[in-house]
Amino acid sequence: MTSYHCPVDGTRSAITALTWCCPVCRGPWDLDFTPARGVAANALAGRADSLWRYKEFLPLDTSAISLGEGRTPLVPLTDTVSAKLDFLMPTLSFKDRGAVMLGELARRLGPDRVIADSSGNAGTSFAAYCARAGLPCTVYVPEGTSAKKTEQIRAHGARLVTVPGGREATARAARAAADEPGAFYASHVFNPYFLHGTKTYAYELWEDLGGRLPEALAVPVGNGTLLLGVALAVAELRALGLITARPRLIAVQAEAVSPLAAAFREGADDLLPVGAGGLLRDGEGEADGLLPDGGTVPGGDVGAGGVPGTGGGAGAGGVRGAGGNAAGGAGGVEPATLAEGIAIPRPPRARQILAAVRESGGTFLTVPEDGIREAQRDLAARGLFVETTGVACWAAVRAGGDAVRGEVVVPLCGSGLKTGMAASA
Secondary structure (H helix, E strand, O other): OOEEEOOOOOOEEEHHHOOOOOOOOOOOOEEOOOOOOOOOHHHOOOOOOOHHHHHHHOOOOOOOOOOOOOOOOEEEOOOOEEEEOHHHOOOOEOOHHHHHHHHHHHHHHOOOEEEEEOOOHHHHHHHHHHHHHOOOEEEEEEOOOOHHHHHHHHHOOOEEEEEOOOHHHHHHHHHHHHOOOOEEEOOOOOOHHHHHHHOHHHHHHHHHOOOOOOOEEEEEOOOOHHHHHHHHHHHHHHHOOOOOOOOEEEEEEEOOOOHHHHHHHOOOOOOOOEOOOEOOOOOOOHHHOEOOOOOEOOOOOOOOOOOOOOOOOEOHHHOEEOOOOOOOOHHHOOOOOOOHHHOOOOOOOHHHHHHHHHHOOOEEEEEOHHHHHHHHHHHHHOOOOEOOHHHHHHHHHOOOOHHHOOOEEEEOOEEHHHOOOOOOO
């Protein structure tokens, strides 16, 4: 039977236990799951035109709450760069890929209530799928979350809790609620079912490109749920003998909040200690990765050895190599960024994210706020209205440079209807 396991200490848990993290180290779960063999890209014709067409590759092979999510278009932006329009999902963001998987799991387990925390998009997705499943849902969001996103959460009938402070304070509040009996924590960070949903992004590219993947995949990274899903799909496709070449993963962060890029530049295996490129948020201990019970997220030590070719100098169009200007703001306050969806100072899966990028031969790029504004305007002029977080990869890739050589695909992750156009500086 499929079960959770901790990648740090090997602790295991049944899926039915509603245990949202490893009880030993308080870190995220991974999932014991191996896809079925014998399915080729040309065998998928005639199946449902949604991510559920890849049922042999998923830990849940059907969903009673599907809204037809997945199978988003792939359109060219230049001769070498294409965009996957994941803002054309039912709730207008890529988060539907993972939310439908977690929502279906929750429906089968039948908890008293579902708890979620989000900067906006994951919350809207969970609210929608919980409504579809008939499950009570409470969504915690940080103050300052886009009004359109909170309106969408309420529209689906979820209870909205606005938490003073930033993203880390919001996560702490949600995790405290998730520890109560009968609660299912629909965490897109801690629950690996979400990653098995987001991995369908890569499976779709594999099918659409005739059984191969592009040379490079640019992915926006905050908590890393899309990047880790993509890495999971690549590993599965290689293990199944369905691809041979591994695409480079180009992880993109906002220059203002770029703790992973800083760690990558320094050759670290995990986030840097605060004061050495890590970010402190809200001044309440988040920089130590503190969880509600006082435990800490595993890791945090700096690894040895540098990584070549990842200097922090500015590249064309203001894009920086890994770690450019990654230090925290004065007084321990996180710098503001238009890319609110990836403004995560201490991602719990940092170690896995850094390893996935390195193993792929990829790198990190950071983009300044003006680059985000320019990229949003540029895409709008091409007929694509995308929210500010969703344009980060295009901001990095359009600047050029050796990191984005060859055939590249960028995800346009959320609709511009969620945030509107960014105001001029």
